[in-house]
Amino acid sequence: MEKIGGTRKLRATQERIERNAGTPHAISGEPVDISEQEDSLKVIFANPKKSEHLTLFIKDNPPSKRGAHPLDIDYIVAALGTDKVLTEKEGDFVEKSRSAFNKRSAEFAQVREVFTEEEVRDIARMNPNIARVIGQIGVEKSTRFLVKRIEELAFTDGKKFSKLVLQMREERTIRNSDRTKRVETRTGDSLKKYGISEDAYAAAALSSMDMTAGISAETRLEFRRLAREQIYGFKGAMNFLSGGAIERWRAFKMAGNLDGQRQILNECDKRFAETGKILNSTLNPDINLAIQQAMMENKDPEDRPEYDVRNIADFKRIREEHNLEGVKKRLKPFLEAEALKLGKVQDDFTDAEREAAYDRFADEEVKLQDTYKPRGIFSVLLSMLFVSKQNIKDEARHLWK
């Protein structure tokens, strides 16, 4: 038996080393060996912070609810670090979670490592908005704040964390290159070389704008429509060329097919104009922004920033949902469901059952708070609006009375 156990252990160790040896570094992308950061459950539970992170990580990556006997996440989380016995299936889930958690911890450690004050100074150079915010808060505090928030994301919102890390990695590869400026200059030169003038449509839209009042919402919409149209035309040009336009023209020439040659040349004129139009538009900051947004729409929804709190009206709606009346509306059906689960009327709940219900309700409310995706300043407003879990519990207790 012992030999079998030993062989199993050895195989597991080898698999672990192989698995970790080729893990790409979160920021540099270079393969790194993270096998030394592989913590056992015992080590994790000996460290209160790691233990809390694992619990949060499991809540963010719950077991599948499918199948005849789905695992009870609440039971598993409560059992962690205690003597409660887990079934084999539950044990497997915890083991898989531990392994994934170790990987996430290693990724966060790699991000943490590059997040120095020097890095935050570089971040401040990205654009005037972030420069102003870091300038106001201070570099040392900003470094601390960013690390804290990213650490929280790592264990509570893996999707957001992974997206952010990927963006950080991409940004670092282009950080010190003057590519965007260089290409912009080349674009201007090419347009001049080919005698392509500013798109008359965009020029008219721009000249009709009252620049002192900023760009109106209608003009923005018009730019967005223009951008979509131009991207469509540009894609057409790319397809025309990648579809072997020059080869087709040569084939028509060889065959002495004049109609075919004319057809290709006419299409060349059309595609040339479409490409010129979009290139011209990229040199106008306002239409450039509209093109960026339109390009974003074409991306995978996962890669798009989706804000659901974009303006004051959105914020007011959420404020209503989270005032005392709003909480009351959600508390009532929650308690009814709890009573059904316990098979008794609410008045018969024991003190412990009530406390557990308040606790679960507060958890649900905090989860709901976390579902909002606020744009810029609305993250501040939501943060000032939302109350802590303890306050929600107090509110629930007050409403019960």
Added chain:
Amino acid sequence: MEMTPEQLRQEIDRLVQAGDEAALEKFVREHIAELPEEAQEKFLLATYQEALEEKLAANDIATLQEQGIAALEQIEAIRAEAQKE
């Protein structure tokens, strides 16, 4: 002059009530360091994410421009070959 947390909250409420988004944005940005730490942290992270998105989008535009320049050159090459006839 620094404002007390209560004054900040009142002014933000007033601007929200007035529906003046530009003024609200300006006010929050100017007073960010006086807001509660959690609000500062969230705003900083949100602004950082927006800066990343903006920079990567600008890089995408540069790729589009490079492809566009190459397309113009290819089309010109076809036209030039046709004119040789």
